[in-house]
Amino acid sequence: MDKHHLDSSIDMPDTPGREAGLSDSDHQAVRLWLRLLTCSTQIEQVIRSQLRTEFSTTLPRFDYLAQLSRFPKGLRMKTLSEYLMVTGGNVTGLTDQLVAEGWVERVADEEDRRAMIVRLTRMGRKQFKAMATAHEQWLQQLLAPLDSGSASDLYEQLGKLRQVLSLSEGA
Amino acid sequence: MDKHHLDSSIDMPDTPGREAGLSDSDHQAVRLWLRLLTCSTQIEQVIRSQLRTEFSTTLPRFDYLAQLSRFPKGLRMKTLSEYLMVTGGNVTGLTDQLVAEGWVERVADEEDRRAMIVRLTRMGRKQFKAMATAHEQWLQQLLAPLDSGSASDLYEQLGKLRQVLSLSEGA
DNA sequence: GAAAATTACTTTATGTCTAAATTATTAACG
DNA sequence: CGTTAATAATTTAGACATAAAGTAATTTTC
Numbered sequence: 025m026d027k028h029h030l031d032s033s034i035d036m037p038d039t040p041g042r043e044a045g046l047s048d049s050d051h052q053a054v055r056l057w058l059r060l061l062t063c064s065t066q067i068e069q070v071i072r073s074q075l076r077t078e079f080s081t082t083l084p085r086f087d088y089l090a091q092l093s094r095f096p097k098g099l100r101m102k103t104l105s106e107y108l109m110v111t112g113g114n115v116t117g118l119t120d121q122l123v124a125e126g127w128v129e130r131v132a133d134e135e136d137r138r139a140m141i142v143r144l145t146r147m148g149r150k151q152f153k154a155m156a157t158a159h160e161q162w163l164q165q166l167l168a169p170l171d172s173g174s175a176s177d178l179y180e181q182l183g184k185l186r187q188v189l190s191l192s193e194g195a
Numbered sequence: 196m197d198k199h200h201l202d203s204s205i206d207m208p209d210t211p212g213r214e215a216g217l218s219d220s221d222h223q224a225v226r227l228w229l230r231l232l233t234c235s236t237q238i239e240q241v242i243r244s245q246l247r248t249e250f251s252t253t254l255p256r257f258d259y260l261a262q263l264s265r266f267p268k269g270l271r272m273k274t275l276s277e278y279l280m281v282t283g284g285n286v287t288g289l290t291d292q293l294v295a296e297g298w299v300e301r302v303a304d305e306e307d308r309r310a311m312i313v314r315l316t317r318m319g320r321k322q323f324k325a326m327a328t329a330h331e332q333w334l335q336q337l338l339a340p341l342d343s344g345s346a347s348d349l350y351e352q353l354g355k356l357r358q359v360l361s362l363s364e365g366a
Numbered sequence: 367g368a369a370a371a372t373t374a375c376t377t378t379a380t381g382t383c384t385a386a387a388t389t390a391t392t393a394a395c396g
Numbered sequence: 397c398g399t400t401a402a403t404a405a406t407t408t409a410g411a412c413a414t415a416a417a418g419t420a421a422t423t424t425t426c
Binding site: 101112137139 | 403405406407408414415
Binding site: 308 | 374376377378385
């Protein structure tokens with residue numbers, strides 16, 4: 025994923041380099057988006073970096089495995105691409121890699137010969153389990169300074185946002 | 196940016212395909228992150244798509260121009276890479292493209308012959324202005340269903356999160 | 367003031383992601 | 397039936413991103 029924009033900061037005037045220069049007051053939507061993106065990007069970079077140094081893997085692969093791990097019987101590639109919010113071609117490429125590494129296997133779908141089902145191998149499941157444990161710890165540590173109340177407030181607010189976004193989605 | 200994970204949804208049981216399967220209660224940090232990422236990814240995809248169809252350009256280029264537009268005298272590439280939160284190599288590549296398109300120009304920095312200053316051309320400035328106006332409208336429309344109170348609450352909560360993240364940043 | 371370290375940018379190799387075209391299979395309709 | 401639509405996966409071309417190494421200029425340090 026790429027990294028974008030930059031959040032302005034009313035409460036951090038000591039970091040002028042990060043101001044987005046949105047001094048006008050009616051840019052609320054833009055400012056909200058930039059701040060959301062800044063937070064998301066920063067967390068993402070931490071996770072990426074950790075996955076690389078600790079497990080020599082990447083975030084897309086981790087995401088792939090994370091989704092797949094929820095379905096012991098496997099998933100159609102098409103379904104997986106929807107869950108991951110990426111294109112089918114991308115899933116094809118990631119699948120090729122993970123199959124080559126022996127973490128995932130392709131199985132023909134007997135009910136529809138166009139479809140392929142992918143599922144974790146035993147090794148894939150084992151590897152993912154270790155990564156998932158670490159992944160959770162990283163996040164807990166990263167977000168530890170956020171008091172539990174703020175965290176659940178934020179979680180709730182993001183829930184509202186997600187709902188709003190899902191409206192435009194189908195349009 | 197790539198798109199990752201998926202948010203579970205306590206309040207949206209009608210979209211089972213998007214559940215992240217985090218039914219345990221002590222995965223708060225992970226759930227918060229996934230929800231944040233889901234929202235961020237969805238907005239990002241809308242903006243990307245609009246930039247492509249309406250302006251035949253990309254989000255990285257828009258971000259580049261957006262930062263640069265704040266500095267009429269231009270910026271060192273190094274500084275720009277920090278603002279954009281991307282690597283120097285990336286800025287080199289984007290600069291090459293935007294220079295080729297005539298939107299940006301490279302100027303030698305007289306104070307430091309290692310450095311290059313990039314700045315918008317007149318055309319670049321004009322093109323960006325049109326994009327920025329549209330960009331803001333897209334966001335306003337996208338977030339319109341979010342009542343103003345929720346929006347500023349969310350903005351505040353994200354401010355706290357950003358502050359928390361900035362702590363780990365230097366460590 | 368010369369050697370060492372740092373800094374700014376570029377280059378290279380690799381990975382990720384998209385959009386669009388292709389192939390193969392299935393479904394739908396007259 | 398048989399033609400047409402739609403669907404699932406793959407392939408291709410291109411944009412974007414990183415990390416790591418290379419080049420050139422500047423600073424630091426002794």
